[in-house]
Amino acid sequence: DTAVSQTPKYLVTQMGNDKSIKCEQNLGHDTMYWYKQDSKKFLKIMFSYNNKELIINETVPNRFSPKSPDKAHLNLHINSLELGDSAVYFCASSPWPEEGTDTQYFGPGTRLTVL
Amino acid sequence: GQSLEQPSEVTAVEGAIVQINCTYQTSGFYGLSWYQQHDGGAPTFLSYNALDGLEETGRFSSFLSRSDSYGYLLLQELQMKDSASYFCAVRVGSNYQLIWGAGTKLIIKP
Numbered sequence: 001d002t003a004v005s006q007t008p009k010y011l012v013t014q015m016g017n018d019k020s021i022k023c024e025q026n027l028g029h030d031t032m033y034w035y036k037q038d039s040k041k042f043l044k045i046m047f048s049y050n051n052k053e054l055i056i057n058e059t060v061p062n063r064f065s066p067k068s069p070d071k072a073h074l075n076l077h078i079n080s081l082e083l084g085d086s087a088v089y090f091c092a093s094s095p096w097p098e099e100g101t102d103t104q105y106f107g108p109g110t111r112l113t114v115l
Numbered sequence: 116g117q118s119l120e121q122p123s124e125v126t127a128v129e130g131a132i133v134q135i136n137c138t139y140q141t142s143g144f145y146g147l148s149w150y151q152q153h154d155g156g157a158p159t160f161l162s163y164n165a166l167d168g169l170e171e172t173g174r175f176s177s178f179l180s181r182s183d184s185y186g187y188l189l190l191q192e193l194q195m196k197d198s199a200s201y202f203c204a205v206r207v208g209s210n211y212q213l214i215w216g217a218g219t220k221l222i223i224k225p
Contacts, residue, residue: 041217041218042215042217042218043158043202043215043218044215045215048213055210055211090157090158096211097211100165102145102146102148102163102204102213103160103163104148104158104160104204105160106157106158106159107157108156108157109156109157
């Protein structure tokens with residue numbers, strides 16, 4: 001069974017469109033994250049949710065909004081897509097601060113291309 | 116501010132040993148993690164150090180010195196499949212912020 005899953009794996013869309021990426025984890029973790037990885041491979045935390053409460057909100061444009069219907073899901077909605085949004089987006093979950101470790105379990109990633 | 120530094124690229128020979136360093140300037144340090152990422156793949160967890168010392172997992176070891184704000188990942192008996200990017204990440208601050216390094220690309224030559 002996949003621990004952290006994301007859909008879609010690839011997303012190609014036009015500038016100005018609105019799109020969503022879904023993420024689900026079956027690990028029972030309390031904390032989930034969204035990361036953006038650009039072409040230079042920098043991993044940037046965009047959001048994290050702990051028990052459905054936003055606990056980190058990095059300086060991302062408000063066109064990006066996380067939505068968590070329950071503890072196992074953290075979806076990412078993006079409005080008015082721009083060329084600079086093209087990147088790979090990773091969802092991750094973590095047992096932090098439980099279990100004495102800080103392991104992040106990453107989903108396979110969603111490669112977003114904005115044309 | 117909080118910062119993390121690691122080399123952008125390291126080259127080594129198959130079968131050799133390589134060390135990837137990570138230095139940090141932070142307040143309220145909780146622990147340091149290492150991740151491996153192959154091209155086109157997702158980051159995968161390698162190790163976590165919260166206390167000083169060496170943690171060993173097979174061919175990989177990770178070391179932390181909290182007093183020196185320094186850690187490293189040691190890879191032994193390098194194999195071609197170890198060619199990847201390696202990221203260090205630290206948990207810091209009163210709000211338990213997670214900060215990532217820019218990654219080290221490990222190139223292994225036969």
